[in-house]
Amino acid sequence: MKIQVTKSILLKELATASKYRGREIKGGNTIGIPFISLSASEEGLKIRATDNQVYYENILPLHIVGEEDLEEVHVVIEAGQVALTQKFDEVLRKFPSEKVEIQVTGEKIILTADNVNAEVSTMDSPFDEAPTGVEGESINSPKTFFDNIITKTVFASSESDSRPLLKGINIKGDGTTFTAIATDSHRLAKYEDAQSIQIDNITIPAKPFASVLETFSDDGKVMLIPLGNYVKLQQEDKNVFIRLLDGNFPDTTKLVNVLDTVSHISINSKELINAIDRAIPFAKNDKGRPVVQLEMFDQGIKIFSSAEDGSMTSNVSINKSNGVVISEKIVLNAKFMIDSIKSHNSKEVTLVIESKGKPVYVLSEDKSNTQLILPIKY
Structure with missing residues (x-):
């Protein structure tokens, strides 16, 4: 693999993907995949990361709109794939030039710019493909709609591992009313909106849901698609999959009983x-x-x-x-x-x-x- 990239743009994207990079836990075990996958092809420059709960995938465009004109993001000279460790981010950040050439040779990543050269170790390791499944009814709404859900419910979700289902936000739509609910059993937050949304009763982990939405642009719409055991959030070339929480969310209809007489x-x-x-x-x-x-x-x-x-x-x-x-x-x-x-x-x-x-x-x-x-x- 051989590419030329704009350092600041790649670093910004790697910082986002790093939120979902796998990590080591006690006992030497690993959750997810402990590196970021960088793939170069005619499709573009694809960045992927997963911690098992969230699967992050984004394709960087060839150009972005700069202050005066289109700004080049990257050039693919030779297609390929490489595993990026945290050390790669640190080394790339030290380069003085904005334009950096990255070449993969065996188990080495060679970075070159002006009079600076560096080598970083990598590994020949495959990366899991994105989750698949039967797509359910989707939601295609402005990002502000999803931001509202987070603002009005996420704080009431549980932080206790003893009841993992309460760590989520339960959403559903019957074609007339959309409802989002979170509760930690001591408090409950319920948000309703008159929307012609039809979506089955699913529970999305609250903190990953909020974290993923922060990576999306405030401009434009976000599509939410139930996908088997996952929900996919999509905006342009960015796809993020969040594993749904298993189990039946508590029936809160009897709890929310606001009487007019009190x-x-x-x-x-x-x-x-x-x-x-x-x-x-x-x-x-x-x-x-x-x-x-x-x-x-x-x-x-x-x-x-x-x-x-x-x-x-x-x-x-x-x-x-x-x-x-x-x-x-x-x-x-x-x-x-x-x-x-x-x-x-x-x-x-x-x-x-x-x-x-x-x-x-x-x-x-x-x-x-x-x-x-x-x-x-x-």
């Missing part, structure tokens, strides 16, 4: 976040997380915390309310509350409160985003 409080988002944040220094801890107390009164709510070394109390005015005023104090996870309010990205949110033992709901103005937080028993 207290609904419309309140300024920023003021509420600030009040909760002020209470954190004196908040008690529940498994390492700060908890604060909430108490309703006629014209507002009180957010407070107390400890041996002090206390903090803030009264926040209510913009609008209906239903019965609850006299009970409610204890809530401060971080969960702040995350939920921020996910709405709106000036005002609605709190739905029934009693100290029932879930507290945080609703968006258009009711498309529902957050559920379980109170803490003390």
